Amino acid sequence: MLSLKVPLKEAEKWKKYLVETKNFNNKYRFKKDDSFIYFPILRRFEVLRGDISFVDMSFEESKNSGDLKTNLINFLSKEELSILKASHDIIGTIAILEIPKELEHKEKFIAETLLRINKNIKTVLKKADAHEGVFRTQKMKYLAGINTTETLYKENNVSLLVDVEKVYFSIRLSNERKRIAGLVKPGEDILVMFSGAAPYPVVLSKNTPAKHILGIEINPDGHKYGLENIKINKCKNVELICGDVHVIVPELNNKNIRYDRIIMPLPKTADEFLDDALMLSKKSTVIHFYDFLEESNFDEAKIKISEACKRNNRDYRIINIVKCGQHAPRVFRICVDFEIIN
Ligand SMILES: C[S@@+](CC[C@H](N)C(=O)[O-])C[C@H]1O[C@@H](n2cnc3c(N)ncnc32)[C@H](O)[C@@H]1O
Known part of the structure; x- marks a missing residue:
């Protein structure tokens, strides 16, 4: 050669x-x-x-034959290469591409190239929409490989079966799940509002000394995958309820149930559920409140918490504000950890 x-x-x-x-x-x-x-x-x-x-001379074949852009150099123009996103999510065996409008006529070829250069990828999909509606799900378009939207993904010592179209799921939160797991103390009762396919409950169950974890999820498909994930990971201390947090929380309150830790991973509208979280809080409950905000506006999250605590006659202290991802240019996913002190 x-x-x-x-x-x-x-x-x-x-x-x-x-x-x-x-x-x-x-x-x-x-x-x-x-x-x-x-x-x-x-x-x-x-x-x-x-x-x-x-x-x-002779050369060995490359196992991982470079990144997608390098492999497309001979097939896309300079302008086309410049608008192709270099990175893509890989969830289990599914790769999810973002294809700009100008490259749609070449999307199948791009997907087939990705399939060829990465032997761990069996399916290539593209994002066909933004996260939408109450379920925060995202439409996908099939591009190449095995035609499926279901895959098994591993993180934090657990395996999670997810359908990337029917249920919200983000691999970019695996570090955040690990962070929360690191905070859990022996014997805690934990509530995960908006549990989706149950990544938080399962990761906390397998990696912490928590006593009991309850997840509440309104999307029946999310609930179904959550139940499956409890089985796959043999979790003994996780319970999942399919329903609306606004409806389930008063029922738990009627039974006088309180939690040591409450996780609220619904950044778009978590503030609408702060009253529910406070209803199930006791002295020393820690709440993890997620929000999407620009760095200059992080105080807005503190204001939402302050107003909710005032409304509910609760005293609190902010423990930490953590950047746990980027949502859009300059907009971060943040988590405010706060403790109820009265
Ligand atoms: C951003 S996703 C997070 C899912 C999961 N915790 C994760 O990290 O993958 C928010 C989830 O909240 C659910 N959801 C939205 N409103 C809800 C409500 N009122 N009660 C229960 N679940 C709700 C959606 O269906 C969605 O699965």
Whole structure:
């Protein structure tokens, strides 16, 4: 196979040149010795330096043959490459792409390329809409591979079966789930409002000494996957209710049930449920309140908490404000941890 032999110290410069001129053959792994690097290339071109030469040699096939953009260099124009998002979510064996309108006519080809270069991906979908409605679900369009929206995903020592179209699920929250798990003390009773496919309940069950975890989810599909995930992970201390938090909370209150920790992962409208959280709080309950805010407006979350506590005659203290993701340019997903002190 044809290769370009260049001095090792100039490797980066030449690799960039080969990629930009669409000469780099990234199906194969480059080789090097003490002084030179050998890049597999697609064709000869004019070289005016004596220390750079073309050599015929064999190369190993690359297992992970580069990123998506590099693999599309020969098939998309410079402008098209510049608008293609380099990153994509991979949930289990499903990759979810965001394809700009201008590239829709090439979306199948892009998806098939991704399938070819990443052997762990079995299905490629694209986001066909934003997260919508009460269930916060997102429409997907099938692009390549096995036609499914269901996959098994692993994080924080658990396996989660999810349908990426029927239920809200974000892998970007796995660190946040780990953070919350790190705060749980032995014997806690925990309420997870808006539990979805139960990632919080299952992660807390398998990674903390909590006594009991209750999840409430209004989406019947989310509830169904939640029940499945309890089974898959053999969780003994998780209970899930399918219903509206506004309806279930007063029922729990009638039974005088109180929680040590309440998690509110519904950033768009969690403030509408603060009264419910306070209803099931006792002295020293810790509440995790999520919101989407620009950095300059983080105080708005504190105001929502302050007003709700005032309405409900409760004293509280803010423990922490944590940035746990980026929602949009300059807009963060934040979590305010606060404790009820009276
Ligand atoms: C942003 S998702 C979070 C899901 C899950 N906790 C996770 O982290 O993957 C919010 C969830 O709240 C549910 N939801 C919305 N309003 C609700 C309500 N009034 N009562 C119970 N669940 C609700 C939605 O169906 C959705 O699954």
